[in-house]
Amino acid sequence: MQTQLADFIKDTPEGREAEEILRKCVHCGFCTATCPTYQLLGDELDGPRGRIYLIKQLLEGHDVTEKTRLHLDRCLTCRSCESTCPSGVHYSRLADIGRKLVEERVPRHGMDRVVRWALREFVPRSGLFGAAMKAGRLVRGVLPATLKDKVPALRPAGAWPAPRHARRMFALAGCVQPAMAPSINAAAARVLDALGISLVEAPSAGCCGAVRFHLNDQEGGCDDARRNVDAWWPAIEAGEVEAIVMTASGCATQVKDYGHMLAQDPAYANKAARISELTRDVSEIVAAERDALLAVIAERPARAELGKVAFQAPCTLQHGLRIRGTIEQLLTAAGATVTPVRDAHLCCGSAGTYSILQPELSKTLRANKLAALGEGGAATIASANIGCMTHLEAGTAKPVRHWIELIDQRLNGLPA
Numbered sequence: 001m002q003t004q005l006a007d008f009i010k011d012t013p014e015g016r017e018a019e020e021i022l023r024k025c026v027h028c029g030f031c032t033a034t035c036p037t038y039q040l041l042g043d044e045l046d047g048p049r050g051r052i053y054l055i056k057q058l059l060e061g062h063d064v065t066e067k068t069r070l071h072l073d074r075c076l077t078c079r080s081c082e083s084t085c086p087s088g089v090h091y092s093r094l095a096d097i098g099r100k101l102v103e104e105r106v107p108r109h110g111m112d113r114v115v116r117w118a119l120r121e122f123v124p125r126s127g128l129f130g131a132a133m134k135a136g137r138l139v140r141g142v143l144p145a146t147l148k149d150k151v152p153a154l155r156p157a158g159a160w161p162a163p164r165h166a167r168r169m170f171a172l173a174g175c176v177q178p179a180m181a182p183s184i185n186a187a188a189a190r191v192l193d194a195l196g197i198s199l200v201e202a203p204s205a206g207c208c209g210a211v212r213f214h215l216n217d218q219e220g221g222c223d224d225a226r227r228n229v230d231a232w233w234p235a236i237e238a239g240e241v242e243a244i245v246m247t248a249s250g251c252a253t254q255v256k257d258y259g260h261m262l263a264q265d266p267a268y269a270n271k272a273a274r275i276s277e278l279t280r281d282v283s284e285i286v287a288a289e290r291d292a293l294l295a296v297i298a299e300r301p302a303r304a305e306l307g308k309v310a311f312q313a314p315c316t317l318q319h320g321l322r323i324r325g326t327i328e329q330l331l332t333a334a335g336a337t338v339t340p341v342r343d344a345h346l347c348c349g350s351a352g353t354y355s356i357l358q359p360e361l362s363k364t365l366r367a368n369k370l371a372a373l374g375e376g377g378a379a380t381i382a383s384a385n386i387g388c389m390t391h392l393e394a395g396t397a398k399p400v401r402h403w404i405e406l407i408d409q410r411l412n413g414l415p416a
């Protein structure tokens with residue numbers, strides 16, 4: 001696509017990156033067919049090709065309005081369009097650049113501004129979020145349905161094995177997951193312990209930065225990234241850990257992007273690039289140890305069958321990390337019957353804070369996803385991302401579990 005960037009952006013790193021992305025787009029529209037918001041709204045401007053056009057206009061210096069911002073706000077950043085695009089257009093990077101500029105040009109007002117500010121300030125602070133979750137659980141029975149949806153019942157985490165192996169990896173606790181589902185990282189630690197790897201958390205690491213970055217506080221997201229780099233770097237430099245493991249595919253996608261996020265920061269660029277290289281979704285670690293996993297499965301009798309499981313592949317997993325089919329194979333190896341899921345490429349509507357900011361679209365996408373997940377008669381829904389899990393859980397009576405919890409269940413039984 002031919003583009004004449006305006007002077008304000010032309011000679012900046014963002015301008016050069018945007019121009020390169022725009023040049024790749026041949027305007028074919030293949031991406032439109034797999035865009036969830038286009039499917040629901042039927043408006044070209046609520047699909048990737050239309051949004052690319054809006055961002056191009058913005059970068060060429062044309063006026064932008066609240067309507068431009070609305071079409072960009074409705075985008076889930078699910079990256080389904082990137083999976084479909086035959087030209088390799090990195091839409092999400094272009095969207096980040098465009099959204100930041102639109103936010104500056106068309107300021108928000110009223111509740112929209114307040115809610116976004118509250119989400120940026122509250123969600124990434126795990127201490128604050130944990131205290132609110134605790135309070136929410138105490139009064140869960142009397143909360144209105146919309147709030148009750150955001151307060152899932154607490155599952156026992158079980159014991160975290162003491163580090164005993166020469167192979168060590170960091171796990172990221174993250175921001176909301178320790179309060180919402182501490183069972184996930186504990187399950188990952190037990191599974192990896194059985195595979196000869198000790199998982200440890202660096203206490204001063206926190207939110208991966210995705211929450212603030214995707215609420216257009218991109219500098220705040222970069223600050224979160226810097227804090228995590230500082231928390232991990234001494235052990236990495238000393239060669240004490242071999243990888244950084246994420247149990248939320250959303251965090252894995254973000255941390256794998258630290259090298260890009262901090263590329264212009266001379267104090268952090270090299271360290272961030274190294275951290276990105278060492279970052280793995282937990283499925284990548286377990287898949288690499290598949291033989292060890294099969295051996296442990298063979299030596300430990302199953303205490304309960306996993307039964308039929310429908311796997312919801314988070315967008316960050318399938319489109320962001322491009323990990324497809326791996327978790328389904330691991331669940332099958334653990335004895336689950338994994339049921340097929342129609343339209344598996346489509347987003348469940350969670351998308352970080354999207355479920356709060358765009359509730360109607362989000363609920364429709366969730367209803368569609370739950371219907372698809374239910375078609376194979378699965379008794380359990382599995383996922384790989386805490387945001388998707390809590391979002392889906394609020395719309396179904398079926399148990400929704402992280403897949404690593406199911407593998408842990410197969411190896412060790414249910415945590416007490």
Ligand code: SF4
Pocket residue numbers: 024025026027028029030031032048049052084085086087088089
């Ligand atoms: S599929 Fe790729 S090249 Fe075609 S319109 Fe979409 S982004 Fe552009």
Ligand code: SF4
Pocket residue numbers: 034035036037038046047048051074075076077078079080081082091
């Ligand atoms: S990221 Fe998802 S919602 Fe946004 S344009 Fe691409 S396919 Fe559509």
